[in-house]
Amino acid sequence: MLQVSVVVPCFNETEVIDAFHASLITALEPTGQTFEICYVDDGSRDRTRWQLRELTRSDPRVRYTSFSRNFGKEAAMLAGLRMSRGQAVVLMDADLQHPPELVPRMLELHRHGYDQVVAQRDRTGEGVLRTALSRIYYRLVRRCMDVEVVDGAGDFRLLSRHAVDSVLSLPESNRFSKGIFSWIGFDTAGFTYRNVRRAAGHSKWGGRNLLNYGIDGLLSFNSRPLRLAIHTGLWLFLSALAYALWIITNVALNGVDAPGYTSLMTGIVGLSGIQLATLGIIGEYVGRIYHETKHRPHYVVRETDASPGPLPSGGPSASSVGQARSES
Template identity: 75%
Template sequence: MVHLSVVVPCFNEAEVIDTFHTALVAALEPTRETFEICYVDDGSSDRTLQRLRHLAADDPRVRFTSFSRNFGKEPAMLAGLRTAGGDAVVLMDADLQHPPELVPRMLEMHRHGYDQVVAQRDRAGEGAVRSSLSRAYYRLVRRCMDVQLVDGEGDFRLLSRRAVDCVLSLPESNRFSKGIFSWIGFDSVSFTYQNVERAAGESKWGGRRLLNYGIDGLLSFNTRPLRLAIHTGLCLFLSALAYALWIIGSDLFVGIDTPGYTTLLTVIVALGGIQLATLGVVGEYVGRIYHEAKRRPHYVVRETETSVSRVPARSGLGTPGGRARTTS
């Protein structure tokens, strides 16, 4: 019986995956707990899959799932949680920004009865602009979302088996794991660790991806943007009504010239922008409904460790994967 499963999503991490695996095993073996490491290759275009094949061939505690293409980190984490069979499951990245030496500490806190143990990073070393935008975003989501998110708390966490089962029971396709982890509840504890730079390669999370991820978070757990659109429309209607009454009254009792085209053009452009923004918000929700209604699988699997031999192949390429299968 496996006590601990470590789920590691990977995307183009060939430069660091061997170093990460060595560090993780070195951190876990002194705990004397039975463990498995579940890697998920999210359609990497480098040699990540070949390295995972060799790790699985050399170490029976290694399991891996490889996607047919890049589906994103959320499906990769979901696939890892479905693969994991341990009583406790740790989610972490392969770039060593999540220090493996913290996992035994998470296990120790889990033994005190906590279903979620969250490693919360500080923002040491981050740029001032990125840190300010992040703090502003978390202040916004705390006001808007139906779940509580804490700045610095990410995917690096330990989940008990019953917490994992609750996460897997949620059927939605548009997944925002930070919100899901908060939504399921249970007893949680967190600790802070110092921010660490990537061991190699470049971050996959550029400004555009972070912006889209932030929008996903805002829309996944509340309908307040729709309510904000209603309130904005009502405010504009009342403002326009008051302005019209003021113009009529001034014209009747004072006698003034009708406002010119500049005012009219400004109002039209402003209202047009607000209408387009409102349609965009509504469209986001409709698009999510459409995506959920299709009920497509979250990802497609190319191969797993069971479809390749555990004897290392020649030339370092591994054995070609088996027939692709679909996992919902």
């Protein structure tokens, strides 16, 4: 029986994938457990797919799936979980920011009966602004979401087969894995490790991607933004009622007083902004409903280790890479 599966989503990781693979093998072999490594190429535009094919040919413990285009990390993790066959499944990134030498520690905690083992990074080396914004976001998430999401607890974790089957049983298209991992529950252990910089390349998580991911997290596991819109509307109604009563009282006591133009314009602009924000929140939920009703697959597979597509035996040349880009 296969004991351990390691799921590794990849996107344009050609500079680091070989070093990561060697480091992971070095960490796993001394454990004495049977294992497989499931790579998922999320539509990379560099040589990542070719390198994964070569790793599969040279090591029977390696399997891979390559998407037809970039579908996002959530889809890549889902594909990797579907590929996995081990009794324990480790999710980790290929950029070496998730240190492979921590995997044996996760396996040891799993042997003590934990269904989830979470490696939580600290904030060492991050900028002051990004650290502050992250802490504010997680405080907001903890107040708004119906599940517990811990600051620093990302995708680097171990799941038991029971936990993996529970994750795969959830059919939604709009997936927020941090929330899903918390929602399924089970006995969970965790430890903190020192934040590590990327070994090579650059991060795919820019400010815009992080903002969109944060919005997904806030909307995926609760309807409280809609409740907040209701509360805001009621508060504005009561405020307007109180202001109207004050105007009536002032007119009765002091006569007619012409309202100020500045106050009027400020009120119009403020209320318009609140209305647009509320419509945006409603639109986000409606859009998610629309996306779910289409029942599209989470991803499209270009090739797998069982059915590799055509590539030159010496690796992709510049022209073939350009052709692959145009086809995707």
